[in-house]
Amino acid sequence: MLILITLFVMGCLLGLTGAGGAGVVIAVLTAAFGVPIHLALGTSLSAMTFTTLSGAVSHFREGNVRVRTGAAVGVFGAAGAFTGAKIAAMIPAADLHWLTGGMLVLSMVLMYLRLYHPESGPFSHVGTAELQSGSRFWLTAAPAGFVVGCLSGTFGIGATPFIQLVLLILFGQPLTIAIGTTMLVILPIAVFGGLGYLLEGNLDFTLFVQVVVGLMTGAYIGAKFTRRIPRPLLKIVMTLIPGVGALILFLE
Numbered sequence: 001m002l003i004l005i006t007l008f009v010m011g012c013l014l015g016l017t018g019a020g021g022a023g024v025v026i027a028v029l030t031a032a033f034g035v036p037i038h039l040a041l042g043t044s045l046s047a048m049t050f051t052t053l054s055g056a057v058s059h060f061r062e063g064n065v066r067v068r069t070g071a072a073v074g075v076f077g078a079a080g081a082f083t084g085a086k087i088a089a090m091i092p093a094a095d096l097h098w099l100t101g102g103m104l105v106l107s108m109v110l111m112y113l114r115l116y117h118p119e120s121g122p123f124s125h126v127g128t129a130e131l132q133s134g135s136r137f138w139l140t141a142a143p144a145g146f147v148v149g150c151l152s153g154t155f156g157i158g159a160t161p162f163i164q165l166v167l168l169i170l171f172g173q174p175l176t177i178a179i180g181t182t183m184l185v186i187l188p189i190a191v192f193g194g195l196g197y198l199l200e201g202n203l204d205f206t207l208f209v210q211v212v213v214g215l216m217t218g219a220y221i222g223a224k225f226t227r228r229i230p231r232p233l234l235k236i237v238m239t240l241i242p243g244v245g246a247l248i249l250f251l252e
Contacts, residue, residue: 003033004210011218013237022048022157023104024241025211027248030097037093037100039204041156042085042197047211048190051219056183064180068132069141069171073163074185076145077152078192084153085196091154097249100155104246108239110161115235118175130172140170145185152186153193160186 006028022044029040059065088096131137144166152159163185167178197203 004214007211007214008218011215012222023245026156027245031248037096038202041088042194042202043204043207043211045156045190046194046203046208047215048186050212051215052183052186056187059180059183064176065184066177066181070181070184072141073145074188076142077149077185078188080146080149081153081189081193082196084150085193085200088154089200101246101249103155103157104242107161108243112239115239144170149189152189153196
């Protein structure tokens with residue numbers, strides 16, 4: 001029950017900011033509740049299947065999803081996530097703490113650039129022509145999807161900033177389209193990454209249900225307050241969320 005309540009509160013915060021929060025979930029599960037990090041990674045990644053589904057549907061209805069691109073990158077990302085889960089199983093727990101924390105720091109830096117330097121950072125790049133078909137499309141989708149999926153599967157995070165960079169820079173998508181398409185890309189990554197962790201014995205169904213229920217109910221309530229808090233405060237919280245997760249992992 002304590003885990004469920006804690007994740008509900010976290011879900012409210014994540015729903016408020018629109019952040020995925022997988023890294024913070026991992027940090028809280030390991031530091032506050034003593035969940036082994038491999039189990040926390042598998043649970044957090046699997047739970048993203050449900051926490052991103054509603055976002056993907058919403059963006060699709062708003063016309064913010066390139067289905068072909070999202071499906072292509074997502075399929076190769078699924079293969080990468082499954083492979084990443086196998087890689088994570090071979091990494092000692094102590095090392096995985098530091099590596100996951102480092103990924104969260106990098107995520108925080110990318111989030112900062114996106115929110116505070118959108119015109120000068122990497123998120124400012126939009127191709128002259130959006131890549132949507134042809135041999136170059138598949139030659140780009142295959143390695144890019146596999147790499148971001150592998151990152152997500154290995155470290156149990158959504159890798160949202162990395163996926164968005166791929167869609168912006170390599171596929172030339174506008175930012176709003178990249179954000180929506182990212183949600184679609186994450187779905188197969190979460191499913192097959194979770195399957196990889198399940199086959200490695202690193203997924204607990206009771207904990208999984210608690211994480212999903214807590215985050216989804218909290219996120220639903222938190223999202224209703226997004227427009228009611230000052231935008232500068234919202235940007236600060238969005239930037240700090242992955243950093244807080246990294247700090248918890250580093251201090252544990």
